Amino acid sequence: MPYTFNTPDDERAMLSAIGVDSIDRLFDGIPRDMWLSRPLDLPPAMGELELTAHLSELAARNSPAGDKVCFLGGGSYDHFVPAAVDQLAGRGEFYTSYTPYQPEVSQGNLQAMFEYQTLIAQLTGMDVSNASLYDGGSAVVEAAMMAMSATGRRGKIVVLGSVHPEYREILDTYLLPLDAEVVTIDAPQGAADAAAVASAIDDRTACAIVQQPNFFGCYEAVDEIGRAAHAAGALFVVSVDPISLGLLRRPGDYGADIVVAEGQSLGTPLLYGGPYLGIMACREAFVRRMPGRIAGETVDRHGRRCWVLTLQTREQHIRREKATSNICTSQGLFALRAAIYLSLMGPQGLREVAELCLRKTRYAAERLANVDGLSLAFDRPTFKEFVVRAEGGNVESLLATAADDGFHAGVPLGRWYPQLKDCFLVAVTEKRTRDEIDHLATSLGSHSRTLATSHA
């Protein structure tokens, strides 16, 4: 152990106060034949110096964004994180506290939760937000289950094929064993046909789930799909990129009942996929069906405004198997980070981030479309991502050679979309420069020509 708190003298005094003569006796409650009769087979202990060296060595065998220019997206983005986010969220009083069960000594966390909830409501145009879920993917299935319970329709949901494929896998994992039908409407041209979506929604459907902008960066016909869902008595669930709301209409403005999002873009680094932030907001009518913690305003005994965890009868520690969800520990720290990020950005800052993404993305799309051997897979406007098709189809080797040139150039799509096996997804955040985009185009250009020739 790296720390010694109880000295040998302390230990003796403590054992004697307990009335036993050795620490082993304290484990008498465990039958001897269940004791492990050997030391655990684990590597030996390391001090801080060796540990730091060891982990630095492991870290050196990875190529982080920064060492290579990152054009990867698909739900996790290389956005800029202002220093104040790290500094403030890193304060021990936030960082090493827990769920605010004792409101009198947790007003910092509770007020920050309340502010986060308000910011998310303002951002999405919804009435209310919870205080966080695990991630954007599990937030989608939580929304689906919420819709099932709100509508009493447990048999069917409709989801667009342009929703993040991993989010859809999570839907399948949770819902298929419950004999629910998950109907997927393909988006062969980069976005779904709203009429096809509408005709799939019927009076058994709990909700229609749309991602806006979708996984390919394209826009869906959200108004039509929302109307179709409501006409059939289903809920309209929208998964958004929070950064896009600096420019795009808010889901609350086009009729969403539940909004979910991956909140990583709001002030959290890439972290190889987590911990991130599951965002969920909804209309007032559904607040009592929402999963997760919620902070609410009240007064203390002296009439002072303050905040508490509220509507707890939704939750597992009170309702056990009848709870709206099983979630307990969620992602409080990342809700805090998002609150700090949004406070720093403000409406104008967020708009500028979104605008930079949009402008640079279009520039990059046009640059890559002009590269020999590359073309855009879909003829549609996009927000911060776009799909590139590589003639000759050898996406993996193209991306591998671009990696040698110093780029994380894109996410191959074949794993999820067999018809797009010659395609990859490129994301451009406000951090990318014109220079980097130009160099990416040059790199891909030289290699796509070589690959195309070697295939001929």
Next chain:
Amino acid sequence: MRNQQATQLLFELSKPGRRGAKLPASDVPARSLSDLLPAEHAAAFPPPLPELAEPDVVRHFTNLSTKNMSVDTHFYPLGSCTMKYNSKRNERIAALPGLANLHPYQSEDSLQGLLQLLYELQGMLCEISGLDAASLQPAAGAHGELTALMVAAAYFRDRAQQTGEPRRTKVLTPDSSHGTNPASAAVAGFEAVTVRSTPDGFVDLADLRAKLDRQTAVFMITNPNTLGLFDRQVREIAHLVHEQGGLLYLDGANMNAILGVARPGDFGADMMHFNPHKTFSGPHGGGGPGAGPITVRAMLEPYLPSPVVTKVGDRYRLAFDRPKSIGRVRSFFGNTGVLVRAYCYLRTHGPDGLRRVSEQAVLNANYLLAKVKDRLSVPHGDRCMHEFVASAAKIKAQRGISAMDIAKRLLDYGFHAPTVYFPLTVKEAMMIEPTETEGKETLDAFADALVRILDESPETLHDAPHTTPISRPDEVRAARTPVVRWSPSA
């Protein structure tokens, strides 16, 4: 001394035109926005967020932070949550760009160091649990429970196909279990059935026998249980469950008591989750992040979520091609940052250190128990593992002092309160878990405060806390007329 800016909300501090961040000018050729963004998707105005300068934001959140108790500032004996010290070394390491700045869709080639770490972590968790295979994907303990129950459901579906046995529809949990256990069972589509505890706090075998049948998929046990007691019947329980063809799940929230001492796989568990944010010192972050890796017996391995990390020759790979896998429970790999800290923790402690963690956690808990038991009843005996549950029921009957009163008064003495009113099987429960990262002086001071509080007037306690930023809030009002966001007043 308190600063106004901490009591005002961000929205009240906002002033039109203030800015907190300056973005670079666009360096790509200028285009009109309407060329780039279809009109039907464009917002008429930016979202109505508050407008603040960076110093406003810094002062606001810094002042807010001072209204929290935390492990870095206070003793935090919140039972079942294992609020141990979170080493700063792990923070600096986890922030190394080579670990923190990795994109989830980078190629495996560009991730060999991280994949090695994760692969080794899988192995270490298997070794500590005495089980055969691991999934690092679940995002918290409850998520691990749910994932394991989905794994069990898939396993039984396969078995039903092979043997024609009827569907298993039930998951059994003890009445002393954490609320997430029955809630996870319900989310996974099972009927949650409660098994009684005996008066001395263990699983009531007669009740278990009566409720176990061929429809039982899983019995979920917490061992040591939520009373801080090791249930010695666990092997017999495993035998009974297995006799009916069921699986034994271990809620590993209390692993801090038995690291290197006893292994769930050796005493009969078929699957379990870890809470690395508890046992392996992941900072709790005001309510997460956590992680909920699970380990299982070999026959369940094919059903684990994908991907898992494998080693082929000297290369580390992400294995997706696992046809029996339940699929995904979370996007991307999982809560990697928490797992990196868990790896650091395990490498810091090694086999002897881990065992010493449990020894010291159990020593501290027993010492505290010995110090308070003459004044505060501890219904389940003189010995405990890493935590114990005291009851204020007698004192409440005699003097009207509740567990809540005591908890609130402890805040005045500068201690975070224990977990109160859990487990539900103990009246006026106070669940106290000191952890191993505290020394005798702190435990003495806490015990002294507790004893002194018991001698204070009931009025003082009913009105406690007296010295905190706020007094007791009106929770009923908060729930009756929920105000869960700020709105501009009319």
